[in-house]
Amino acid sequence: MISLTTNTSQREELKDITSLIEQVLIQNNWQNGVLIVFSPHTTAGITLNEGADPAVSRDILVTLTRLIPKQGDYLHLEGNSDAHLKTSLIGSSVQIIVENGSLSLGTWQKVFLAEFDGPRKRKIWLKFLSA
Numbered sequence: 001m002i003s004l005t006t007n008t009s010q011r012e013e014l015k016d017i018t019s020l021i022e023q024v025l026i027q028n029n030w031q032n033g034v035l036i037v038f039s040p041h042t043t044a045g046i047t048l049n050e051g052a053d054p055a056v057s058r059d060i061l062v063t064l065t066r067l068i069p070k071q072g073d074y075l076h077l078e079g080n081s082d083a084h085l086k087t088s089l090i091g092s093s094v095q096i097i098v099e100n101g102s103l104s105l106g107t108w109q110k111v112f113l114a115e116f117d118g119p120r121k122r123k124i125w126l127k128f129l130s131a
Contacts, residue, residue: 051110
């Protein structure tokens with residue numbers, strides 16, 4: 001397993017981490033298999049979505065905030081219940097096919113760290129399963 005670290009800059013953001021992951025593929029000569037990308041956090045997840053138009057990330061965050069507002073009928077005392085709920089919806093991991101040393105993503109797809117309780121220093125764990 002490889003652990004990456006990245007910093008987020010806002011309370012909520014979708015941070016494109018595709019290039020960080022691609023660097024790890026190259027450094028480790030991972031060629032053919034499946035890459036698991038995992039967030040070991042309860043208030044930050046991992047997702048795949050469009051990376052060409054930043055309006056898509058904005059729309060996702062705005063919609064999640066409308067569905068799960070920061071203030072609500074929450075009992076969790078830390079004041080970040082919304083972040084836990086959003087992370088549960090987004091999920092903590094994705095699996096990506098790796099073919100000939102490259103991520104097999106759709107034309108517009110990127111890998112995002114979904115931050116919901118930042119800004120923070122976040123870890124991302126990568127596990128490669130070779131074919």
